[in-house]
Amino acid sequence: MQIHISNDGPPIYQQIVDQVRFRIVSGVLHCGDELPTIRGLAEHLRVNPNTIARAYRELEHEGLVEKRRTTGTFVAESVQQRTAAQRRQMMGPHLDKLLILSRQLGFDTEELIALLRKHDQRFPPLDGPS
Known part of the structure; x- marks a missing residue:
């Protein structure tokens, strides 16, 4: 590791x-x-x-x-049962930072979502946990 x-x-x-x-x-x-x-x-x-x-x-x-x-x-x-909620919880601070930055730059939520979708197309889908 x-x-x-x-x-x-x-x-x-x-x-x-x-x-x-x-x-x-x-x-x-x-x-x-x-x-x-x-x-x-x-x-x-x-x-x-x-x-x-x-x-x-x-x-x-x-x-x-x-x-x-x-x-x-x-x-x-017991970890397997808890990981989905923990993954969402781990994303929280990053989402907060992204939302704060986007608002400071003058983007509304819809523009941010459009940017995320555009950037998401550059990455291959993962076969990881959902």
């Missing part, structure tokens, strides 16, 4: 949480998939293992992953 850490962004544990959450909610990681070990990911990212442990605890608290004693950390089985 490839995780990118930035020193000038949110705290490292939060970057890890956000990236793993995105992979789970978007369907890149599936129920039962094993996450890297805390020590292995810490070595790979060159961060303190406590940082990874904190990120995994937060993901576990959200119900996205589950620790299995002596075997590792896995994507929770």
